[in-house]
Amino acid sequence: MRGGYVWNRTRARVGVVLLVCILLALGHTRANAVRTNKRHSHTTTLSTSSTSPGGGPSLVRLAFAGSDEVGQPTGVSVSWSTGPKPKDLKSVVLLGTEQGNLTLRVESTAPGSQVTYLAGGTTHHHVEVTGLEPDTTYYYRCGDDSSGDDSSMLSEEHSFRTAPDVRAGAKGFTVAVWGDMGAGNCSQKTREMMQALSPSVDFAWHLGDIAYQDDWLFLDFAYEKVLDEYMASMEFFSATRAYMTLAGNHECDCHSIRCILDSELRNSLHNFTAYNARYRMPSKESGGIMNMWYSFNYGPVHFVNLDSETDYYGAAEGEHDEFYLLDSGHFNPYPNAYMEWLEEDLKQANSVANRTLRPWVIAGTHRPMYLYGNASSMREAVEDLLIKYDVDLFLGGHIHSYFRTYPAKAGEAVKDYSPEARAGKLVNIITGTPGAIDRPMRGGGVLARAGDWVASVLSKAGRAAYERVVPWLTGGPRHDPRRDAEALEDDMSIVAHHTHEQSFGMLHILNDSAIRWELVSSETGESIDRLELTK
Numbered sequence: 001m002r003g004g005y006v007w008n009r010t011r012a013r014v015g016v017v018l019l020v021c022i023l024l025a026l027g028h029t030r031a032n033a034v035r036t037n038k039r040h041s042h043t044t045t046l047s048t049s050s051t052s053p054g055g056g057p058s059l060v061r062l063a064f065a066g067s068d069e070v071g072q073p074t075g076v077s078v079s080w081s082t083g084p085k086p087k088d089l090k091s092v093v094l095l096g097t098e099q100g101n102l103t104l105r106v107e108s109t110a111p112g113s114q115v116t117y118l119a120g121g122t123t124h125h126h127v128e129v130t131g132l133e134p135d136t137t138y139y140y141r142c143g144d145d146s147s148g149d150d151s152s153m154l155s156e157e158h159s160f161r162t163a164p165d166v167r168a169g170a171k172g173f174t175v176a177v178w179g180d181m182g183a184g185n186c187s188q189k190t191r192e193m194m195q196a197l198s199p200s201v202d203f204a205w206h207l208g209d210i211a212y213q214d215d216w217l218f219l220d221f222a223y224e225k226v227l228d229e230y231m232a233s234m235e236f237f238s239a240t241r242a243y244m245t246l247a248g249n250h251e252c253d254c255h256s257i258r259c260i261l262d263s264e265l266r267n268s269l270h271n272f273t274a275y276n277a278r279y280r281m282p283s284k285e286s287g288g289i290m291n292m293w294y295s296f297n298y299g300p301v302h303f304v305n306l307d308s309e310t311d312y313y314g315a316a317e318g319e320h321d322e323f324y325l326l327d328s329g330h331f332n333p334y335p336n337a338y339m340e341w342l343e344e345d346l347k348q349a350n351s352v353a354n355r356t357l358r359p360w361v362i363a364g365t366h367r368p369m370y371l372y373g374n375a376s377s378m379r380e381a382v383e384d385l386l387i388k389y390d391v392d393l394f395l396g397g398h399i400h401s402y403f404r405t406y407p408a409k410a411g412e413a414v415k416d417y418s419p420e421a422r423a424g425k426l427v428n429i430i431t432g433t434p435g436a437i438d439r440p441m442r443g444g445g446v447l448a449r450a451g452d453w454v455a456s457v458l459s460k461a462g463r464a465a466y467e468r469v470v471p472w473l474t475g476g477p478r479h480d481p482r483r484d485a486e487a488l489e490d491d492m493s494i495v496a497h498h499t500h501e502q503s504f505g506m507l508h509i510l511n512d513s514a515i516r517w518e519l520v521s522s523e524t525g526e527s528i529d530r531l532e533l534t535k
């Protein structure tokens, strides 16, 4: 085994060297904004192309915030980005319940209300707007209102609806759910279908691997550009309803060639820095940590967000990223804090009082517990815990495929979804099919456009090839098709439905005794898998 390990590491190094040589030959840079790196006396391309050159807000996104006496969100965090800071910008949200009449003003100067993680790069603003009326539509603009109603410094007017008060009765709602999406052509169909269906969606839940900005193959620095492009393309969701996120392995760091060669970029982007800077999940309301683990309530459901990447025994990125390049993890304020938090959160959610108010407990994370080579770490860490506290549904991504299992535990399943059969077992759904391949190639350069074309071809034919080539180059086990095949063979007995079709999930909470899961085809909008669970 040791010989195999050494051989894998050798192949990894040979692969990286080969890639560097090829890409040096293809050397290509694209200038959008330039900063001078004094330490290295060279210039580094920083792309802020999606942000307004005048410093106005872009990439507007919302997440639930606040907590009332029964733990329901009372508002949202409003987040947005501005280009290289021209001066001291304010972080302000103007809002009201009438269109065009924004009489409420909230400014945040709290630590963390403006975050910049790259010198000379984008600033990310976060303002919490809480204490709002439940189940009410609010209109808002965000930005800097110093110049009055200067539209270049304030966003356009958007609206959102606050969470309902479950004490007024369990109201049905719909959540769009998916993992592994990415920018560019490969997910375009999904994006279009999501936009078409967005009027019926109350909030979005992205189960990690958001933009795939980390794997750029060319020599220019595209991390920020790809991430900006993805977030801009999803503003139709994120500016008008909560866009809840989880950390996936592609949020961990930047291991593109440029980042490997530039220690400042590499270090500035390591350990989920960009992910934690750009989004603002309700971790302080739920005792969680940053955007890594947290929970929230909405209607008759408790949503618990698990960290599948770090801070538990066997976590794939608990000590370093999967390429063994950079340190990662250690968000725990003390040993085992994450697992203790998870147990306490589930225990509270499962109390009689909370189950009466919110009968459903649904868990989401990035890596699944079954159906890929390295799933056993997650399974060993959380399966018993989730079942002990009677979690109703477990959602994940990471695999670019779709699986729905029967109620299962320790690899054994019952082919029956009735409440009685589900007791002591857990239904797993893996929804990683919106279209991502690990090469988001978009941009203005000739090579980038060529890459875009290649990506569009690869999106159909190359996914399988990619999953064979990359593990060989990196020596990494996570996408080793042989291991996946073995795992699949073992796990397929628990699978009720499996498809590779490009798709995403819609979770319909019908009332306090019924939920319906639906897999929606990105191509046709038709339901291609469906499951109803009752209490």
Ligand SMILES: [Fe+2]
Residues within 6 Å of the ligand: 209, 248, 249, 250, 366, 397, 398, 399
């Ligand atoms: Fe992943």
